[in-house]
Amino acid sequence: MSSKYGFVIPNYNHHIVIHDTIAALVSFNLPIILVDDGSNQQTQTVLENVEREFALVTLVRRTQNGGKGAAVQTGLKHASEAGWSHAIQVDADGQHDLNDVEQLIACSKLAPTALVSGQPVYDDSISKGRYYGRFITHFWVYIETLSFKIKDTMCGFRVYPLAAYMRLINNSRLGKKMDFDIEVMVKLYWQGTPVEFIKTKVLYPENGVSHFNVWEDNVLISKMHTRLFFGMLARLPWLIANKFK
């Protein structure tokens, strides 16, 4: 089967740098699905103009805000229906280093069945709440997978192998908010989908708008880890057998 790559960009009220992000991405000459996750009027107008300006962009609008996970799920479904083999997820707020797109795609072409994820190298601007949240998550993910193979779960900069993703989403419910990035990765691992990492820079600029809600999202993520912990117990024999393969 021939491969077909494209970008999926979830957007919730990120209107400042989205034009520049898209303008940079069109240089790859790949189709772009821009998901408007029920954004405000100002952002809607910006996104409509972006779609009009760039022929490669298809704007998909969710009338109600559903959360990062819901928006990515909408985008991946469209990508799969459009016949893509792989979707490269890039955030809308300019946090991802687009110089690394080439490397993500190259890695994915070498390992086409794998989920290829950015592994962030943070500078000092990451907030404390976020930092400890990541630490706790990684501790849980090691337990949930009984492995150190998953080096990062919160970076949205990824290449999804769509056949494996569609198999998963058709058999399982995945988080609709910030829990999605983690849950989809652990469950793809359980499904036997390989995972690869590419080191990449992620910035948390002071004036950057993040909608990550330290309390609400960390509570949501804790609940998800509780579910995944029991999921791990149910898969214990498989996970152990897999370690010795």
Ligand SMILES: Nc1nc2c(ncn2[C@@H]2O[C@H](COP(=O)(O)OP(=O)(O)O)[C@@H](O)[C@H]2O)c(=O)[nH]1
């Ligand atoms: N926070 C948030 N982000 C959303 C939502 N829907 C889509 N997104 C997009 O998901 C990506 C990550 O969101 P962001 O707030 O930057 O989170 P962070 O970078 O993890 O702090 C961005 O491209 C958002 O525009 C939503 O309901 N909430």
Ligand SMILES: [Mg+2]
């Ligand atoms: Mg962000």
